[in-house]
Amino acid sequence: MQVSRLFPSYNTSPQAPDATGMSSSATELAAKIKLGWNIGNTMxxxxxxxxxxxxxxxxxxxxxxxxxxxxxxxxxxxxWDWRKDYSWAGDNIHIEDYKTARIKSEWLNRVKEVVGYCVNNDMYVLLNIHYDGGWLEHNCKPEKVDSVSAKQKAYWEQIATAMRDFDEHLMFASANEPAVKTVEEMEALHTYHQTFINAVRSTGGRNSYRVLVVQGPGTNIEKSNDLMNMPSDEIEGRLMAEVHFYSPSQFCILTEDVSWGKMVYYWGKDYHSDIEPERNATYGEEDEVDQSFRLAKSKFVDKGIPVILGEYGTYRRGNSDNVPKELEKHNNSVDHWITYVTGKALENGLIPFWWDTGGLIDRSDYTVKDQRTLDAIMAGANQ
Structure with missing residues (x-):
């Protein structure tokens, strides 16, 4: 595959392949990861x-x-194209030159420092290009393939080169939640994933063996089953797939009633409310969790492709105007969802990464802010 050269090549110091500290295949590495955590709403x-x-x-x-x-x-x-959207960010813009797609060395060094915090403490790390204003994720379209692939190549050459010396504790992820619904859009996303893999591998060194993670369409399990094929790689057995899980969305995500649905407070066949039945889940309960995760297992895991459940979570109401009438039953529902989803993910070979933006572990004093949620995650992990 040829990628348009809209930007200069940043693969300026390729190294010979180096397998030191990189012995684990994707399957072997997946077996070492027990529970994952997102540092959300930060970098x-x-x-x-x-x-x-x-x-x-x-x-x-x-x-x-x-x-x-x-x-x-x-x-x-x-x-993020902060020139248009976040001009107030000032010196926090991470691109030195948009015409050449050059990332500031200060930002690469800071990301490397944070990755080092993790690796030095024997933590596995998944580093991605996140939403970034949607330059990739909202442009999975044939007419955008050349320009987006060129940017994907330029960025990953720089990121991979800067992080090349880390051992297998570090994995790279191509994107976050690409907006893909059709075969045509999936073809564009497939190209972006292939560009990512080729760019990382081209830098050599430990990156020749690094485990790389590619995202399904919308990181949705069902869409991934229907539309996704894995890209190719020059080394066998070093790819993982990534999906996310926030179902039912009215229970997991909504913080207010909206035009397409009301918030759900009660989830699980034994946790429905008789007092406010309009707040009971009507889809996405235990049997559908089972079905979705079995689908991911058969599509990927059973074929030797580990799956990262890169984000999942549900959150408690009751600290605002939206107070469930049966608050304890609501909290029990939240606990049940967390435990059930965590346990079923692991049972089917999906590695769960809890989505946190500071609500569970305090980012300033490092105390646990919601012990029930933590206990529920661990209960699921220990089933």
């Missing part, structure tokens, strides 16, 4: 502290590890 924010979280410290990484997680996903921004 992918327009400016690191813009969404209310402090900068990441090594003590925070240690706190996450202490609670029982041994992997961290770092959603990371590289190319």
């Amino acid at each position: 992918e924010a327009p400016a690191v502290t813009a969404w209310g979280n402090p900068a990441i410290t090594e003590d925070y990484v240690k706190a996450v590890k202490q609670q029982g997680f041994n992997a961290i996903r770092i959603p990371c921004a590289w190319d």
Whole structure:
């Protein structure tokens, strides 16, 4: 595959392949990861502290590890077009020159520092290009393939070169949640994933063997089953797939009633409310969780392709105007969803990474803010 040269090549110092510290295949590496954690709303924010979280410290990484997680996903921004959308971000813009797609060395060094916090504490790390204003994720279209692939190549050559010396604890992920619904759009996304793989491998060194992660369409299990084929790789057995899970969305995501649906407070066949039945889940309960995860297992895991459940979560209401009438039953529903989904993911070979934006472990003093949620995650992991 030829990628248009809209930007200069950043693969300026390729190295001979180096297998030191890179012995694990994707399947072997997946077996070492028990529970994953997202450091959300931080390094992918327009400016690191813009969404209310402090900068990441090594003590925070240690706190996450202490609670029982041994992997961290770092959603990371590289190319928000802040010239248009976030001019107030000033020096936090991470691109030195948009015409050449050059990433600032200061930002590459800071990301490398945070990755080091994790690797130095024996944590596995998944580093991605996150939403970034949607330059890739909203442009999975034939007419955008050349320009988006060129940018994907330029960025990953730089990222991969900067992070090349880390051992197998570090994995790279091509994207976040690509907006893909059709075969045609999937073909474009497939091209972007192939560009990512080729760019990383071209830098050599340990990157010749690094495990790489590619995202399904919309990171949706059903769409992935219907539309996705894995890209090719020059080394066998070093790819993983990634999906996300927030189902039912009215229970997991909504914080207010909207035109297409009401918030759901009660989930699970034994947790429905008789007092406010309009707040009971009507889809996405235990049997559908089972069905979705079995689908991911048969599509990927059974074929030797590990699956990262890169984001999942549901969150408690009751601290705002939206207070369930049966608050304890609601909290029990949340606990049940977390435990059930965590357990079923692991049972089917999906590695769960909890999505956190500071609500579970305090980013400043590293204390646990929601012990029930943590206990529910661990209960699912220990089933």
